[in-house]
Amino acid sequence: MPHAYATKKIEMTGHLLNRALFFWAILFGCLAGGITQIDIFVVNILDWDADDAWACKEYMVFLLPSLFFWGVSDIHRRFMNSYECFWTPAIAYALTTVCHPILAKYFLVNEKMGMRGLALA
Secondary structure, eight states, X not given: OHHHHHTTOHHHHHHHHHHHHHHHHHHHHHXXXXXXXXXXXXXXXXXXXXXXXXXXXXHHHHHHHHHHHHHHHHXXXXXXXXXXXXXXXXXXXXXXXXXXHHHHHIIIIISOOTHHHHHHO
């Protein structure tokens, strides 16, 4: 995106943003499909215990929303940085970093969600 901005093709930056979001949606769909079947892979290929494989799958499934929004926020951060706008994404990432331990404590201690709560935080 910085190359489109540098060449004064402002409308191109929006097209690149949309393409990146579309590509991330497709990539995330493939990733989510693989994660929902990860227990079969680790049991059959890596010879894991079935209970450990199920716990791994449960954690990864609860982590999916975080992975999706991480990808979207990273794409938007790159878009904002291409316009030399550093502080908006920096403040957003700082706020999420501050919120993470608070949410982790809430989900783990107050709600007693265990690994699910850690993944959601």
